[in-house]
Amino acid sequence: MRLVAIMIFLIMLTTSLAGCTGDNNELNLANDRIDELEAQAASDDMLYQKLMNDFTNQSILINQLQNNCCTFDDMYDAMQEGYDMGLADSNQVSTLDTIIDRGYMNCGVKTSQYGMGYQDASTGAYSGLDIEYCRAIAAAIGLNPEEDINYVLATGSNRFDLLAYGDIDVLIRTTTWTASRDAGLNADFSGINFYDGQGILVRSDFITATDAGNSAYELDGANICVGIGTTTEGNLQDWFFTSGISFNTVGVSSSSEGIANFIDGSCDAFTGDMSAMVAHKHRIDSDDSMNGVDIWIAQEALSKEPLSAATRDYDSDWNEIVSWVWYAMVTAEEMGISSTNYGSADTSDPSVDRLLYSNLGLGTDANPLNYTWMQDVLGVVGNYGEAYDRAFCDGSYDGVSGSDAMTGCLISRSGTYNALVSEGGLQYSPPMR
Numbered sequence: 001m002r003l004v005a006i007m008i009f010l011i012m013l014t015t016s017l018a019g020c021t022g023d024n025n026e027l028n029l030a031n032d033r034i035d036e037l038e039a040q041a042a043s044d045d046m047l048y049q050k051l052m053n054d055f056t057n058q059s060i061l062i063n064q065l066q067n068n069c070c071t072f073d074d075m076y077d078a079m080q081e082g083y084d085m086g087l088a089d090s091n092q093v094s095t096l097d098t099i100i101d102r103g104y105m106n107c108g109v110k111t112s113q114y115g116m117g118y119q120d121a122s123t124g125a126y127s128g129l130d131i132e133y134c135r136a137i138a139a140a141i142g143l144n145p146e147e148d149i150n151y152v153l154a155t156g157s158n159r160f161d162l163l164a165y166g167d168i169d170v171l172i173r174t175t176t177w178t179a180s181r182d183a184g185l186n187a188d189f190s191g192i193n194f195y196d197g198q199g200i201l202v203r204s205d206f207i208t209a210t211d212a213g214n215s216a217y218e219l220d221g222a223n224i225c226v227g228i229g230t231t232t233e234g235n236l237q238d239w240f241f242t243s244g245i246s247f248n249t250v251g252v253s254s255s256s257e258g259i260a261n262f263i264d265g266s267c268d269a270f271t272g273d274m275s276a277m278v279a280h281k282h283r284i285d286s287d288d289s290m291n292g293v294d295i296w297i298a299q300e301a302l303s304k305e306p307l308s309a310a311t312r313d314y315d316s317d318w319n320e321i322v323s324w325v326w327y328a329m330v331t332a333e334e335m336g337i338s339s340t341n342y343g344s345a346d347t348s349d350p351s352v353d354r355l356l357y358s359n360l361g362l363g364t365d366a367n368p369l370n371y372t373w374m375q376d377v378l379g380v381v382g383n384y385g386e387a388y389d390r391a392f393c394d395g396s397y398d399g400v401s402g403s404d405a406m407t408g409c410l411i412s413r414s415g416t417y418n419a420l421v422s423e424g425g426l427q428y429s430p431p432m433r
């Protein structure tokens with residue numbers, strides 16, 4: 001979009017430059033205004049930054065001012081008019097149309113967090129709640145989830161770059177929805193698929209759970225591993241500063257590096273999403289990689305971590321699909337519709353009929369969702385409860401009996417924010433109508 005805007009601006013600017021004069025004050029103002037416009041454009045579209053690296057538009061404009069080609073007001077009016085016209089005239093291709101033309105979807109995920117995004121080292125198979133979400137989206141848009149998803153490893157440091165530059169179509173990778181990310185990282189967030197909080201995993205040879213009272217308040221002086229460039233890092237600093245506790249940060253580039261440092265004793269504690277800490281403890285307890293050293297999880301949640309999928313800015317048709325696929329999975333569980341009973345659901349109920357036989361206006365003119373898209377989602381992943389059960393529990397949940405009926409759970413849903421609102425949780429959908 002910005003490419004078109006700047007090209008139109010340059011054409012208009014060239015036309016407006018004849019017969020004008022400029023001075024040093026105007027030149028200084030020009031620098032300020034141009035910098036401001038550049039910052040605005042760059043925050044909206046990283047393609048603009050690529051363009052700036054090649055065209056050095058500011059130098060062109062300043063040189064023309066220095067040669068007394070035009071006044072600042074004339075120059076700036078041309079700039080703004082061209083910029084606005086470019087935005088209005090440019091047509092952004094929906095990611096949905098790009099995916100359908102390509103024939104597969106690139107989904108940015110984790111590969112090392114059991115329960116959320118995990119790849120089995122021996123089979124290569126992917127599992128977890130984020131993976132279920134990717135599969136549901138693929139089914140909704142008519143792809144084969146077994147063959148037409150390309151899972152792309154998205155790290156804490158490169159995930160938003162992968163999204164901005166089109167290397168992934170959607171980011172579903174335990175990513176916390178924050179104000180600054182929403183406003184400044186070229187991303188739009190979608191439905192919250194997991195309400196998490198930040199936890200701390202602790203080695204008992206630093207301090208035992210009993211001596212600490214299961215509390216992070218007793219971790220004074222600890223070496224704590226934390227992911228570089230994550231919200232986790234900032235939360236850690238804020239919580240310990242507010243609590244008056246000193247600690248030493250050990251920055252790591254990935255979860256696997258952090259847990260390796262934790263296991264070999266380079267870190268006394270490791271912090272991240274509570275769901276990740278539970279998964280790490282489960283694995284370590286199972287393989288005895290700590291050589292008999294007990295580990296425990298502090299009882300405090302250091303932050304709110306609403307985990308959400310993200311798409312690129314100004315891609316509303318695609319973002320709406322990503323959002324409403326999740327909401328539809330929640331709605332299905334609210335209605336008692338699952339992977340096993342949707343074929344016999346009572347469609348005399350208008351709400352059920354809309355869920356199972358309407359595209360609700362989702363999609364693009366070229367690629368509207370089919371009218372049975374939600375049946376395709378249910379056939380592949382089921383409702384939200386079924387997806388959660390496969391991710392964190394033993395996979396035996398019937399999809400309709402409620403969180404208390406889930407068994408063998410690594411992270412129980414019962415009594416948590418991730419329960420349906422009817423069970424006292426936060427998971428519920430806007431109306432599907």
